[in-house]
Amino acid sequence: MMGFRTSRGGVKLFFLLPGLIIAVGLGYYIHVNGLADFSFVRKWQVEATNLFKKTTSQPEQAQEKILTLDLDELSAGLNEEQVSERFRAVQLSCYSVRDPLGDSTCTTPLALFNDSRARMVSFFFSRDRLANLRVTFPVDQQQELSTRLQGKYGQPAPLGFVDPHTGRKLQGWKLSRGTLGITEIVTGDRETVLLWMANPAAARASGRP
Numbered sequence: 411m412m413g414f415r416t417s418r419g420g421v422k423l424f425f426l427l428p429g430l431i432i433a434v435g436l437g438y439y440i441h442v443n444g445l446a447d448f449s450f451v452r453k454w455q456v457e458a459t460n461l462f463k464k465t466t467s468q469p470e471q472a473q474e475k476i477l478t479l480d481l482d483e484l485s486a487g488l489n490e491e492q493v494s495e496r497f498r499a500v501q502l503s504c505y506s507v508r509d510p511l512g513d514s515t516c517t518t519p520l521a522l523f524n525d526s527r528a529r530m531v532s533f534f535f536s537r538d539r540l541a542n543l544r545v546t547f548p549v550d551q552q553q554e555l556s557t558r559l560q561g562k563y564g565q566p567a568p569l570g571f572v573d574p575h576t577g578r579k580l581q582g583w584k585l586s587r588g589t590l591g592i593t594e595i596v597t598g599d600r601e602t603v604l605l606w607m608a609n610p611a612a613a614r615a616s617g618r619p
Contacts, residue, residue, distance in 0.1 A: 474521035475500040477531055481543075485587045486608035488540040490516060493533050502533070509534065510574035511542040526551050526558070529601065543606040544575070552595050552602040559583070559592065566592070573603050580605060 477500050494502050494516055502516035509515065512534030520528040523545050534542040547555060560566065563583040569591050572579050578599075580591030593603040 475518060476522045477520055477528075478524055481590060481606055482585065482587075484540065484543060484606055484608075486539050486541065489538045490514060490533075490535050493535075493540060500531075507534075511544060512536045514538070520545075523547070523604075524558075526555055539608075541608050543604075544573075545604040546601045547604070549595060549599050549601055552592070555602065555604065556592060559590070563590070573605055576603065578603065 477497065479497075488496075490504055494504060500518050500520070502518050504514065504516040506514045511532075514535045515532050516535075517530065517532040520531050522528060523531060527548055528551075529546045529548065532544045533540060534544065556566070559582075563585075566581040566583060569580045569582055569589060573591075573593050576593065578593035578596070581594055582589065582591030588606055588608045591605045591607070593599075593605075595602060
């Protein structure tokens with residue numbers, strides 16, 4: 411009797427295993443070819459990891475941070491206090507800097523930015539007004555990031571200036587309240603950059619008065 415049950419279990423596994431392999435392969439194909447958006451899986455993974463950290467006996471572990479931000483809502487009218495309050499969930503650290511992008515910054519490491527894997531977000535202020543937003547991503551996120559932005563804003567165009575931290579050329583879009591750019595990738599790059607610039611900041615970066 412035991413042998414019969416074991417045999418039936420083996421037969422079920424024999425028929426189920428090919429189906430599982432096909433399903434996994436199909437899912438990978440769809441994802442790679444952009445036929446479906448699996449970003450929700452990334453968000454679920456991060457949230458599950460955070461939940462695990464909360465329930466373990468190691469509360470000192472830093473939780474992975476998720477930032478969702480509508481780039482169209484950014485404006486030079488925002489000050490440091492407003493930005494810190496609006497995005498208090500990710501616990502930004504704010505301090506003075508000497509940087510081409512501003513004289514102070516609020517920054518934090520990230521796991522996800524608008525559902526794309528990210529590394530760091532930094533809000534830069536000039537005289538307590540938002541001047542720039544800079545987000546860094548792993549270089550393998552370049553295509554996905556570009557595709558998402560093109561879906562919203564159309565084809566990017568050369569912007570005529572560079573990311574001041576890397577010297578990489580920017581291509582992107584002119585928005586109503588600022589300019590949005592992503593760095594062009596060259597061989598050897600380890601990350602890609604998204605840079606939003608308030609209109610006055612973009613003018614200074616391009617050398618316009």
